[in-house]
Amino acid sequence: MNIKQLSKTQLEELYSKESAILEEYKKKGLKLDMSRGKPSPEQLDLSNDMLTHCLDGDHISETGVDCRNYGVLDGIYEAKRLFMPMMGVGRYEIIIGGNSSLQLMYDTIARAMLLGVKGSPKPWSKCERVKWLCPAPGYDRHFAICQAFGIEMITVPMLSDGPDMDMVERLVSEDGDIKGIWCVPRYANPTGVVYSDEVVRRFANLSPKAPDFRIYWDDAYCVHDLTDERAEILNILEECKKTGKQDMPVIFASTSKISFPGGGIAAIGASEENIEFMKQQMSFQIIGYDKLNQLRHARFFKDFNGILEHMKKHRAILKPKFDLVVSTLDRELSDLGIGSWSNPKGGYFVSFDGLNGTAKRIVALCKDVGVKLTEAGAAFPYGVDPRDSNIRIAPSYPSLEELEAAINIFCTAAKVAACEVLLGK
Amino acid sequence: MNIKQLSKTQLEELYSKESAILEEYKKKGLKLDMSRGKPSPEQLDLSNDMLTHCLDGDHISETGVDCRNYGVLDGIYEAKRLFMPMMGVGRYEIIIGGNSSLQLMYDTIARAMLLGVKGSPKPWSKCERVKWLCPAPGYDRHFAICQAFGIEMITVPMLSDGPDMDMVERLVSEDGDIKGIWCVPRYANPTGVVYSDEVVRRFANLSPKAPDFRIYWDDAYCVHDLTDERAEILNILEECKKTGKQDMPVIFASTSKISFPGGGIAAIGASEENIEFMKQQMSFQIIGYDKLNQLRHARFFKDFNGILEHMKKHRAILKPKFDLVVSTLDRELSDLGIGSWSNPKGGYFVSFDGLNGTAKRIVALCKDVGVKLTEAGAAFPYGVDPRDSNIRIAPSYPSLEELEAAINIFCTAAKVAACEVLLGK
Numbered sequence: 001m002n003i004k005q006l007s008k009t010q011l012e013e014l015y016s017k018e019s020a021i022l023e024e025y026k027k028k029g030l031k032l033d034m035s036r037g038k039p040s041p042e043q044l045d046l047s048n049d050m051l052t053h054c055l056d057g058d059h060i061s062e063t064g065v066d067c068r069n070y071g072v073l074d075g076i077y078e079a080k081r082l083f084m085p086m087m088g089v090g091r092y093e094i095i096i097g098g099n100s101s102l103q104l105m106y107d108t109i110a111r112a113m114l115l116g117v118k119g120s121p122k123p124w125s126k127c128e129r130v131k132w133l134c135p136a137p138g139y140d141r142h143f144a145i146c147q148a149f150g151i152e153m154i155t156v157p158m159l160s161d162g163p164d165m166d167m168v169e170r171l172v173s174e175d176g177d178i179k180g181i182w183c184v185p186r187y188a189n190p191t192g193v194v195y196s197d198e199v200v201r202r203f204a205n206l207s208p209k210a211p212d213f214r215i216y217w218d219d220a221y222c223v224h225d226l227t228d229e230r231a232e233i234l235n236i237l238e239e240c241k242k243t244g245k246q247d248m249p250v251i252f253a254s255t256s257k258i259s260f261p262g263g264g265i266a267a268i269g270a271s272e273e274n275i276e277f278m279k280q281q282m283s284f285q286i287i288g289y290d291k292l293n294q295l296r297h298a299r300f301f302k303d304f305n306g307i308l309e310h311m312k313k314h315r316a317i318l319k320p321k322f323d324l325v326v327s328t329l330d331r332e333l334s335d336l337g338i339g340s341w342s343n344p345k346g347g348y349f350v351s352f353d354g355l356n357g358t359a360k361r362i363v364a365l366c367k368d369v370g371v372k373l374t375e376a377g378a379a380f381p382y383g384v385d386p387r388d389s390n391i392r393i394a395p396s397y398p399s400l401e402e403l404e405a406a407i408n409i410f411c412t413a414a415k416v417a418a419c420e421v422l423l424g425k
Numbered sequence: 426m427n428i429k430q431l432s433k434t435q436l437e438e439l440y441s442k443e444s445a446i447l448e449e450y451k452k453k454g455l456k457l458d459m460s461r462g463k464p465s466p467e468q469l470d471l472s473n474d475m476l477t478h479c480l481d482g483d484h485i486s487e488t489g490v491d492c493r494n495y496g497v498l499d500g501i502y503e504a505k506r507l508f509m510p511m512m513g514v515g516r517y518e519i520i521i522g523g524n525s526s527l528q529l530m531y532d533t534i535a536r537a538m539l540l541g542v543k544g545s546p547k548p549w550s551k552c553e554r555v556k557w558l559c560p561a562p563g564y565d566r567h568f569a570i571c572q573a574f575g576i577e578m579i580t581v582p583m584l585s586d587g588p589d590m591d592m593v594e595r596l597v598s599e600d601g602d603i604k605g606i607w608c609v610p611r612y613a614n615p616t617g618v619v620y621s622d623e624v625v626r627r628f629a630n631l632s633p634k635a636p637d638f639r640i641y642w643d644d645a646y647c648v649h650d651l652t653d654e655r656a657e658i659l660n661i662l663e664e665c666k667k668t669g670k671q672d673m674p675v676i677f678a679s680t681s682k683i684s685f686p687g688g689g690i691a692a693i694g695a696s697e698e699n700i701e702f703m704k705q706q707m708s709f710q711i712i713g714y715d716k717l718n719q720l721r722h723a724r725f726f727k728d729f730n731g732i733l734e735h736m737k738k739h740r741a742i743l744k745p746k747f748d749l750v751v752s753t754l755d756r757e758l759s760d761l762g763i764g765s766w767s768n769p770k771g772g773y774f775v776s777f778d779g780l781n782g783t784a785k786r787i788v789a790l791c792k793d794v795g796v797k798l799t800e801a802g803a804a805f806p807y808g809v810d811p812r813d814s815n816i817r818i819a820p821s822y823p824s825l826e827e828l829e830a831a832i833n834i835f836c837t838a839a840k841v842a843a844c845e846v847l848l849g850k
Contacts, residue, residue, distance in 0.1 A: 055477065
């Protein structure tokens with residue numbers, strides 16, 4: 001029976017029962033973490049061989065570069081070749097970076113602020129106001145970059161096939177202060193949404209008022225399928241070439257959740273002209289990223305197919321965890337009608353929407369019992385979820401056993417919080 | 426006999442003879458490079474073992490961090506321990522970065538521009554004007570950072586024991602637009618100058634008008650002695666603590682010329698409060714630098730003494746190269762009185778000062794014969810050497826055989842250029 005149809009007495013009963021369960025859990029002194037999209041040690045073990053035998057006595061790239069020494073700002077060719085099919089870009093449309101795509105993104109915005117992008121009338125920090133479109137729920141670290149730079153964030157609702165494009169089209173064509181938009185086009189963080197072909201085409205057809213508007217296309221989960229079905233999205237760079245707007249998209253990806261979160265490699269993709277422009281700006285910052293790690297990755301994975309095969313091993317570890325989370329939510333909360341949740345076909349998160357006004361309370365209740373969740377509101381600009389209902393669940397790090405405890409506690413907390421709201425406690 | 430005392434006929438004779446030698450060289454189709462401070466392959470081989478057996482099956486740091494996964498923005502403790510004695514800082518006064526100290530420096534200035542440093546009344550990009558003191562000759566990439574950000578550079582002469590401190594003291598106390606100064610305190614690039622104790626103390630006693638003035642202390646050659654004698658300089662952070670100005674210095678170092686230029690690790694040192702402030706700002710940019718490479722370095726070198734021992738092997742390779750360059754300059758140019766040059770006890774360069782108005786010509790003549798040198802003027806702000814006399818010679822990369830040819834060509838070119846100037850050609 002739906003929780004909203006319960007009588008006050010029934011609600012009080014449910015509340016007492018579930019609260020008692022939480023109390024029991026509290027005694028166990030648990031320490032469980034579902035807060036970040038962090039791969040488990042078991043997943044990291046899949047790439048251990050990369051660290052030992054990939055550089056035995058040979059540090060020379062295919063094109064003759066000694067990867068130990070200085071140089072090659074845009075990265076060695078065999079590393080590019082890994083990323084090119086993954087990101088849908090060509091040899092001259094890519095820069096291989098260091099171990100962090102977040103760093104590449106932050107740096108890209110920082111350069112835009114201090115120096116401007118190709119076609120900028122002036123550096124963005126010299127503009128009176130810089131605004132940004134933020135599809136939400138979205139990735140908290142994207143929003144944090146905007147906040148750090150004092151960029152005004154405008155929330156755009158996420159629909160089932162991507163951001164609300166009516167709103168995006170209208171805003172960028174009307175407001176010249178809007179310089180960018182964050183997108184996670186495939187298995188979006190946290191909703192799992194995959195952008196439809198229509199959404200991608202509408203992006204390629206945008207007519208922004210700002211001449212230096214950019215689409216920041218963070219394809220973080222481009223090979224992170226949880227089913228046998230590859231999520232194919234339209235190639236944003238190719239679509240933009242068709243409309244003559246190839247300088248609009250800037251694409252990011254990394255091996256953080258393919259090889260090692262702390263020691264992977266990241267990449268930027270963009271039009272050849274954009275890449276040339278960025279390289280010129282970047283030459284003041286760095287002589288070259290770690291080419292030894294690029295070589296290690298290229299030799300370990302060999303090619304894009306090697307990456308796809310490797311991802312099957314990740315999937316075998318991850319899928320049971322996602323299934324456990326979703327099936328427990330189904331079992332515990334469906335009949336009561338407490339909220340809704342995603343059942344993603346890829347990515348790293350389950351997005352949960354509880355009753356309005358319960359998200360912060362659920363997170364607090366869980367914390368109290370030793371289960372760490374992402375802060376409520378984190379998936380929204382400025383950390384404010386207007387309905388206080390969304391929670392991002394990250395099932396990857398805990399073991400299946402830990403996860404079972406954690407998600408059961410989560411469901412109990414969701415019931416307690418729902419009772420409290422309905423009882424006016 | 427000094428070239429200036431030669432008769433016109435003698436000069437013409439010398440000119441013809443040396444020009445003919447250059448013509449002979451030209452026929453050989455040489456391709457030699459003395460342009461950048463780049464270690465030779467032989468030097469890189471010294472660290473090859475780091476790439477294979479340091480991470481065999483164990484990726485856990487001493488403090489229990491799985492170095493493969495996300496986290497630990499300031500780096501793992503064993504990597505800090507390598508750098509702490511090298512930079513003269515404590516455990517909470519350091520951040521271990523990625524493979525590039527240039528990147529750490531650029532990023533530090535970029536953050537100052539966009540967000541401000543600790544104690545900044547406002548971000549520097551919001552100031553009407555930002556000025557910088559640039560001891561020259563100095564490091565071209567330092568100056569390039571200023572130029573990229575539109576920072577106005579003021580040249581300060583380099584004396585034999587450091588920058589002209591009378592000028593530094595006067596300027597920083599008078600002009601609140603001056604926000605920083607570049608220093609390479611040990612074996613300065615390119616002069617090889619080691620800052621005296623008095624110079625370091627005077628730095629620690631500066632009374633800058635700008636409340637957020639910083640000393641950027643790039644200790645790039647801190648263990649790069651070319652003799653058995655360690656160049657010990659006063660600890661800038663400790664000296665600044667004595668004067669209560671511990672937030673003034675920001676120290677940089679890296680293993681680029683210890684392990685691998687393309688795959689080393691870099692670090693920032695500063696007061697604990699400064700480090701906390703920087704970490705907070707940096708948390709928007711990156712979750713953590715490559716900890717696997719930090720662990721690799723810590724295990725390979727073990728401790729600071731391990732680094733010092735390792736540097737002896739570098740020295741054994743480098744010293745004969747420096748000796749060859751200096752002895753050839755002595756032999757070929759001393760009697761003629763063509764210019765002067767450093768005989769550095771450490772670092773990566775020999776700084777050459779030819780007759781006024783000959784540096785560009787020498788570089789062009791060498792280029793013509795296949796010998797690549799750093800662009801004349803590179804060691805000065807905006808790339809302009811007011812006397813057009815300074816050339817930075819980098820002996821490290823070529824083999825001894827190649828170097829012998831290159832430095833002889835250099836001397837021939839110096840004679841030709843001197844004759845041209847004196848003959849008014």
